[in-house]
Amino acid sequence: MEPPYKILVVDDEPDLEPLMLQRMRRHIRAGRYTFVFAQNGIEALERLNEQDDIDMVLSDINMPRMDGLTLLEQIPKVDPNIRSVIVSAYGDMKNIRTAMNRGAFDFVTKPLDFADLKITIDRTLSHMTEWREALSSRDKLVALQNELNVASQIQQSILPTEFAQGDNYRIYGSMDPARNVGGDFFDVVHMEDGFVGLAIADVSDKGVPAALFMMSTRTLLKGSAIGIGDPGKVLGEVNELLEEDNDAGMFVTVFYAVYNPLNGELAFANGGHNSPLIVHTDGSSTFLPLTKGIALGVMPGLPYKEQSITLAPGDTVFLYTDGVTEAMNTEGEEFGEERLQQVFATVSPQDPQAANEAVFAAVREFAGETPQSDDITCLALSRSES
Numbered sequence: 001m002e003p004p005y006k007i008l009v010v011d012d013e014p015d016l017e018p019l020m021l022q023r024m025r026r027h028i029r030a031g032r033y034t035f036v037f038a039q040n041g042i043e044a045l046e047r048l049n050e051q052d053d054i055d056m057v058l059s060d061i062n063m064p065r066m067d068g069l070t071l072l073e074q075i076p077k078v079d080p081n082i083r084s085v086i087v088s089a090y091g092d093m094k095n096i097r098t099a100m101n102r103g104a105f106d107f108v109t110k111p112l113d114f115a116d117l118k119i120t121i122d123r124t125l126s127h128m129t130e131w132r133e134a135l136s137s138r139d140k141l142v143a144l145q146n147e148l149n150v151a152s153q154i155q156q157s158i159l160p161t162e163f164a165q166g167d168n169y170r171i172y173g174s175m176d177p178a179r180n181v182g183g184d185f186f187d188v189v190h191m192e193d194g195f196v197g198l199a200i201a202d203v204s205d206k207g208v209p210a211a212l213f214m215m216s217t218r219t220l221l222k223g224s225a226i227g228i229g230d231p232g233k234v235l236g237e238v239n240e241l242l243e244e245d246n247d248a249g250m251f252v253t254v255f256y257a258v259y260n261p262l263n264g265e266l267a268f269a270n271g272g273h274n275s276p277l278i279v280h281t282d283g284s285s286t287f288l289p290l291t292k293g294i295a296l297g298v299m300p301g302l303p304y305k306e307q308s309i310t311l312a313p314g315d316t317v318f319l320y321t322d323g324v325t326e327a328m329n330t331e332g333e334e335f336g337e338e339r340l341q342q343v344f345a346t347v348s349p350q351d352p353q354a355a356n357e358a359v360f361a362a363v364r365e366f367a368g369e370t371p372q373s374d375d376i377t378c379l380a381l382s383r384s385e386s
Contacts, residue, residue: 004034005125006051010044010059010071011037011087023114033121041066041074048078056124057084061095069095072102083128085120087112093227097241100219109226116190119162127157158218160188166261171196172352173379176323176360176372183210183252184321184375185218189225194261197225200319200379201254202273204295213250217242217296221256231256231269232306235293239271239304242297251295255319259311264383266317267308271296274322279355281314281385283345287337288317314350314385320359323376327363335366352380 009020017037027033036051038044040063048054057075061068068086075082086099086107096107105124108117156177163171173186183203190196199221203214217238224237234256242252255276257268268276268288272295275287293304311317320340327335340359347358356378363376 003053004028004031005055006034006036006053007121008044008047008054008057009035009037010039010041010057010063010068012039012060012063024118027118040064041068041071044071045074045078048075048082052079054079054082055128056121057082058087058121059084060087061089061092061099069098069102072099072104076103081128081132083124083131085124091227093223096223096227100223106219107223115164119160123158123160130157158215159185163188164190166194166196168384169196169259169261169381170352170384171198171379171381172356173200173377174356174360175375175377178323178372178374178376183214184323184377185214186319186377186379187218187222188379189222191226191229191258195229196259196261196381198257198259198317198319198379198381199225199254200273200321200377201252202321202323202375202377203252204250205248209248209250213248213252217252217254221254225256225258229258230306231258231267232291232293232304235269235271235296235304236302239296239298239302240300243300246297251297253295257317257319259317259381264311264313264315265308266311267306269293269304269306271304274320274325276320277318277340277344278309278311279316279318279344280312281350283347285318285341285344311383313383316344316350316352316355316380316382318344318355318359319379321375321377323372323374324359324363324378326374327367327372327376328370329366330368330370335363339366350382350385352382355380355382 036047038047042065059068059071083105086104088096088107088109106120108120171188175184186200203210220238220241224234228234253273254271255273257266259266270291271293275290277285277287279285291305291307325335325337343358343362359378
């Protein structure tokens, strides 16, 4: 049995330690986690120097003696492979951005949602494990395929694996990485007043650089989504941040939408990505109109227009990457948009997981023996009929 992951929690609130131990008791008893605590950055560094088996740091920002942002700068000097998650006030984009620039892997907001915290912890530890395995085998990376395997592991480690469902909607997403790894990702962001952000993206290029650029995009998108809200402004903010530090000249197509479960409204903006499909209860479907935004990271100051529609009860919005429509068969034909629409003529669109699985199955059947050349990624949200 693997030893438990050790997590250092840094916060000056005295009530947090007993609360954390109480809310995480099942995982502690199961031997998955063990916790150590510190009340400020100085104490945290002492714990890190005393205990060389700490895997992850969960730190507040505002603390006496040494704050969380200063601590983030010091952690790599102790162990550069420790992953850090910052606890921030809701919408505090300035500190969140500073934290990410100083090496934070992710962030959660106050007041703590322990279900979301558990998901964030698992995602962070999964990424840390894959990264350590990659480091331990880097001397053996003598071929491109080994590098691509590392990129695939990095990709998979940050994707959501649990999907919170609302009273009147359901969500499901999945990705099948290609042998030649690109940089697809999807994410679901839960915001104030029950609103839900949906993102899907595809980074240019292949391999580890694309996977790392994808990770940066995902982190910036999540932070901007919580801090800004409006899809067009979110894409504009992420574009500016990506373009500032993009010496490799990479770019990413992104579709981002915010769903209002109270009235079914879906506000969206598109940065050069495939147009999502709206599937109705009778199996008919229409593509969302393009908003004429171009890929992110290319140049600064680009506008991203926002549009909105209202999902009728029973409608499903289906997001996908070009690994679906550009999948090829042995005759060199592409799967295309028409075949994508035909999938839903026989599949109940109200079940987002079934919708995802049906599309994956249809693409694999169409491709036959043709090797998969690109990631296939899908994300669906269904509005309940009642």
